[in-house]
Amino acid sequence: MVRAVVFDVDGTLAETEEIHRQSFNHAFRDEGLDWEWDRPLYAELLATTGGRERILAHAHAMGETVDAEAIHARKTRIYTERIKKGSVALRPGVAALIDHARRSGLVLAIGTTTSRPNVVALLAATLGPGSESLFRSIRTGEDVRTKKPDPEVYRLVLQDLDLSGAECLCIEDSRNGLLAARATGMRTVITPSIYSTGEDFTGADLIIPDLSHLKASSEQWPNSSLI
Ligand code: XBP
């Protein structure tokens, strides 16, 4: 029996990675770095979760030493300002699923690799002021030592909810997220995003283009009160 819906953020709630990519490049220019992450390179770099870790991985590959903390802090400021201006909308079906889950008495939570300011800005810009309170638990990159595909962030969410993985439905967009969710025993719905399409989603309970298809797939989703 599903008692909670646990959402990933980037690529799942909204197609945010293109704004992240542009914000990284803006931060590199402001920091005097001659780096430019184009779409194909960024798609490769996304294998490393966490913006700070991604910067460090690229610096290592380039044989350079950089102040990743400062660059990432600047990038986060740039990103949150763009999100606050309404640069991105929720993906299809996300708001409806949140509403349906609440009306069904299900608990909502978030488990993400991204930074907390990014989540706060995205929720306010898309679900309105105070929307953080819709979520019983919001766990972000700052809360963990090891990021997805490590399950740490989702284990923290399950602890906060006092639920087992088997009682929770996780909505994800990437293989890293799928692996993290499955390691906790959560059932998984994958909605591939622009940057994650084509990844290996073996082991997912359901793979659909976006959450607006969830109802149409109810026959594929046994004994869930959710659909
Ligand atoms: C996606 C990530 C994040 C973002 C960038 O997180 O891996 O690192 O790409 O955000 P998720 P930060 O899909 O788990 O929401 O720069 O704040 O890390």
Ligand code: MG
């Ligand atoms: Mg994601």
